[in-house]
Amino acid sequence: MRGTLTQQIFSAKVGRWVKPGEIVLVDVDFVMGQDGTAPLAIKAFEEMGGEKVFAEKKVAFVIDHSAPSPNQGVSELHKRMRDFAWRQRIVLYDIGEGVCHQIIPEKGHVKPGSIVIGADSHTCTYGALGAFATGVGSTDLAAAMISGKMWFKVPETILFKLNGKLPTGVFSKDLILFLIGQVTADGATYKAVEFEGSTISSLSVDARFTICNMAIEMGGKAGLIAPDEKTRAWLEERKVKADFEFLEPDKDSYEKVYEFDVSALEPQIAVPHRVDNVFPLSKYEGTRINQAFLGTCTNGRLEDLEIAARILKGKRIHPEVRLIVAPASRKVLLEAMEKGIISVLIEAGAVLVTPGCGCCVGTHNGVPASGEVVISSSNRNFKGRMGNPDSSIFLASPATVAASAIEGRIADPRNYLN
Amino acid sequence: MVLKGKVHKFGDDINTDYIISGRYKFKTLDLKELAKHVMEDIYPNFYQRIRPGDFIVAGKNFGCGSSREQAPLAIKYAGIAAVLAKSFARIFYRNSINVGLPLVEVDADRFKDGDEIEVDLEKGVVRNLTRNFELEFPPYPQIMRKILQDGGLIEHFKKYGTFKLD
Numbered sequence: 001m002r003g004t005l006t007q008q009i010f011s012a013k014v015g016r017w018v019k020p021g022e023i024v025l026v027d028v029d030f031v032m033g034q035d036g037t038a039p040l041a042i043k044a045f046e047e048m049g050g051e052k053v054f055a056e057k058k059v060a061f062v063i064d065h066s067a068p069s070p071n072q073g074v075s076e077l078h079k080r081m082r083d084f085a086w087r088q089r090i091v092l093y094d095i096g097e098g099v100c101h102q103i104i105p106e107k108g109h110v111k112p113g114s115i116v117i118g119a120d121s122h123t124c125t126y127g128a129l130g131a132f133a134t135g136v137g138s139t140d141l142a143a144a145m146i147s148g149k150m151w152f153k154v155p156e157t158i159l160f161k162l163n164g165k166l167p168t169g170v171f172s173k174d175l176i177l178f179l180i181g182q183v184t185a186d187g188a189t190y191k192a193v194e195f196e197g198s199t200i201s202s203l204s205v206d207a208r209f210t211i212c213n214m215a216i217e218m219g220g221k222a223g224l225i226a227p228d229e230k231t232r233a234w235l236e237e238r239k240v241k242a243d244f245e246f247l248e249p250d251k252d253s254y255e256k257v258y259e260f261d262v263s264a265l266e267p268q269i270a271v272p273h274r275v276d277n278v279f280p281l282s283k284y285e286g287t288r289i290n291q292a293f294l295g296t297c298t299n300g301r302l303e304d305l306e307i308a309a310r311i312l313k314g315k316r317i318h319p320e321v322r323l324i325v326a327p328a329s330r331k332v333l334l335e336a337m338e339k340g341i342i343s344v345l346i347e348a349g350a351v352l353v354t355p356g357c358g359c360c361v362g363t364h365n366g367v368p369a370s371g372e373v374v375i376s377s378s379n380r381n382f383k384g385r386m387g388n389p390d391s392s393i394f395l396a397s398p399a400t401v402a403a404s405a406i407e408g409r410i411a412d413p414r415n416y417l418n
Numbered sequence: 419m420v421l422k423g424k425v426h427k428f429g430d431d432i433n434t435d436y437i438i439s440g441r442y443k444f445k446t447l448d449l450k451e452l453a454k455h456v457m458e459d460i461y462p463n464f465y466q467r468i469r470p471g472d473f474i475v476a477g478k479n480f481g482c483g484s485s486r487e488q489a490p491l492a493i494k495y496a497g498i499a500a501v502l503a504k505s506f507a508r509i510f511y512r513n514s515i516n517v518g519l520p521l522v523e524v525d526a527d528r529f530k531d532g533d534e535i536e537v538d539l540e541k542g543v544v545r546n547l548t549r550n551f552e553l554e555f556p557p558y559p560q561i562m563r564k565i566l567q568d569g570g571l572i573e574h575f576k577k578y579g580t581f582k583l584d
């Protein structure tokens with residue numbers, strides 16, 4: 001039996017062939033908490049009688065959601081995380097290191113075939129490297145920090161077979177938005193999602209992270225892509241050995257298979273206030289915007305900043321628009337500086353904020369005013385997401401965000417690329 | 419244990435940002451304080467309308483979005499005895515059981531705002547006392563039943579020091 005990628009990972013862990021629906025207790029390879037969830041996990045850890053984490057090198061805290069701290073309440077929570085991390089000698093990525101979902105893979109903590117849990121729903125991002133990675137809450141995180149274990153129901157798996165080359169101006173973000181629009185926000189609830197096909201093979205590892213990052217927006221428990229030569233090269237650069245061998249998955253093992261040819265896909269946009277409210281961009285072209293946001297664990301990587309810079313080079317953003325840029329990590333920021341990307345963005349009128357979550361989750365760094373419209377490269381446009389329930393958020397690719405920042409209206413990036 | 423209270427009705431896809439906004443959850447671990455803001459962005463003053471023991475009854479995909487455990491905690495600390503919905507998002511489901519907030523999957527369309535209902539978690543039955551009907555729901559998987567019986571995952575770990583599956 002070859003099963004799905006998901007099934008192969010769980011079977012290897014348990015040491016026998018497992019079927020969807022089975023409840024299994026497995027060793028986790030890495031666990032992560034961020035500043036929105038770790039403080040509660042520390043509290044749970046203490047209440048549970050936890051003394052020492054199961055393995056210092058396999059636990060990381062990331063301070064990224066409100067970094068640097070905007071107020072005293074947050075400062076106290078950050079302090080609690082630092083004290084815990086120093087006492088327990090676990091890995092701590094403090095302010096300015098970047099968004100958790102960028103740095104956990106970037107620092108080499110994720111391997112193909114491993115099981116990673118993070119107290120953050122977008123932990124599914126790491127599936128782009130062929131890991132089973134999933135979000136949990138703070139109490140589960142505490143339990144894993146103590147025991148090194150987690151229980152799971154082996155999920156059913158949905159397969160997306162994607163073929164064809166994405167047209168110019170259309171990116172992996174457009175693709176994943178399109179898929180979420182097709183299957184809706186609960187189209188994959190309780191299930192793992194796997195992506196394959198010529199479209200996926202042609203994407204960079206960065207672009208694949210964008211896809212797996214948003215698996216949760218269709219309810220997915222995890223999003224996986226089988227590792228290939230690109231994955232191996234990416235991992236090698238970070239001194240990680242890809243020693244897990246996947247077998248070619250068995251198509252009959254999937255609960256459902258969706259097939260799409262993407263060669264004629266247009267840029268997509270998710271319209272307030274739902275991520276699955278997805279339309280071709282053209283339908284909303286011309287809608288006025290007040291703020292444009294480039295960054296997040298979905299689209300704050302080097303190639304995202306690069307494409308935005310290509311569009312913004314030598315131009316100025318619209319005088320009535322703010323463009324906020326949050327590089328996904330310190331490394332991304334440094335590389336973008338070396339390549340001259342940052343100066344292009346800043347000369348165009350962008351505001352640079354600390355590598356991290358930026359204004360994605362409404363805690364600081366650019367909360368919109370009432371009635372304002374934001375176009376964002378992030379993954380969620382829920383009402384109030386950016387800190388004001390009376391503002392609205394459109395989600396699109398970094399290219400669309402950049403083009404819209406120039407025009408002050410939702411704009412098609414294809415007009416700037418050839 | 420039989421729970422009894424009034425229905426507060428919500429729609430589909432109620433996400434964790436609606437349940438408790440990121441504005442509050444990052445600032446404090448004081449759950450009683452957080453509870454005051456439960457559902458605030460979509461239902462102002464919801465907290466004031468809850469009588470301890472009431473229920474939230476919602477459509478599909480309740481609790482989608484982030485992994486914030488503050489969501490089930492805010493609901494629990496606001497005095498809600500259980501959430502009934504057509505379906506739940508996965509992380510929310512786990513988190514609720516872990517913090518000892520019971521969830522029940524039922525056909526929510528058959529309940530109206532203000533209905534008096536009774537939920538028997540052991541027997542797996544919901545009774546609508548206002549409209550006079552009964553619905554059955556499937557039992558939790560063994561591990562979840564155990565965690566709920568222990569009073570949540572913290573208590574479970576206090577008792578066993580690790581996960582005890584059977």
Ligand code: SF4
Nearest residue numbers: 099296297357360361
């Ligand atoms: S960037 Fe946004 S979605 Fe990603 S981890 Fe941070 S808050 Fe969550």
